[in-house]
Amino acid sequence: EIKKEKMLMKKQKIMGLDTSTNNTGVGIICIDDDRLDVKCSSINLRHEGAFTEEKFRKMVLAINQVIEQEKPNVIVIEDNCIENSPAESNKFQSRKLKNLVGACMAMGYIRDIEVVLYPPTKWRSLTRDKSKDWNVHREKCKEWSIDRVKELFDITTRNDDEADAVLIAYAYIKEHKEDNVLCCTKVQN
Numbered sequence: 001e002i003k004k005e006k007m008l009m010k011k012q013k014i015m016g017l018d019t020s021t022n023n024t025g026v027g028i029i030c031i032d033d034d035r036l037d038v039k040c041s042s043i044n045l046r047h048e049g050a051f052t053e054e055k056f057r058k059m060v061l062a063i064n065q066v067i068e069q070e071k072p073n074v075i076v077i078e079d080n081c082i083e084n085s086p087a088e089s090n091k092f093q094s095r096k097l098k099n100l101v102g103a104c105m106a107m108g109y110i111r112d113i114e115v116v117l118y119p120p121t122k123w124r125s126l127t128r129d130k131s132k133d134w135n136v137h138r139e140k141c142k143e144w145s146i147d148r149v150k151e152l153f154d155i156t157t158r159n160d161d162e163a164d165a166v167l168i169a170y171a172y173i174k175e176h177k178e179d180n181v182l183c184c185t186k187v188q189n
Helices: 053-070 088-110 120-127 138-153 160-175
Strands: 004-006 011-018 023-032 035-044 074-078 114-118 182-187
Touching: 011 053, 011 160, 023 053, 023 160, 035 053, 035 138, 035 160, 053 088, 074 088, 074 120, 074 160, 088 114, 114 120, 114 160, 120 138, 120 160, 138 160
Parallel strands: 011 074, 035 182, 074 114
Antiparallel strands: 004 182, 011 023, 023 035
């Protein structure tokens, strides 16, 4: 059964981004009076190989194109920067992610779009089923995201990046809901 939520927002388009230099997940939730339309996609540059400045540039331009096409009112980005990692590769990865998140923030600011950052712990807390025990270990989070999107919206995503992006956008809605306005879920692929 498709879930119902009470929401404050009448008409908005929220874009969730699970950024990566390899595969960025994009989740779009359109709120239109009494329904949610949900869709997701990926910007996949895995075929480009190892990280290069050119690959980074391609990802930035591809994300910019999606923002331009979708014209969201809000962009919600996962703030998933690995801090204090002992491995140099993780420090390098952390810098790449910080740069990409910063570029996405700038794309929103330039267009006068609200930009919100959620660490993984926050968006997962906002989107989890509070009636169930929360005992999902890090290695199971990918599977949990895919299952949660299926449960909430009856959508089968192609990968965990898309599922995370949908939940990142949905977390914004959950954080800003109000009890006196009913919003039903309708799925759009």
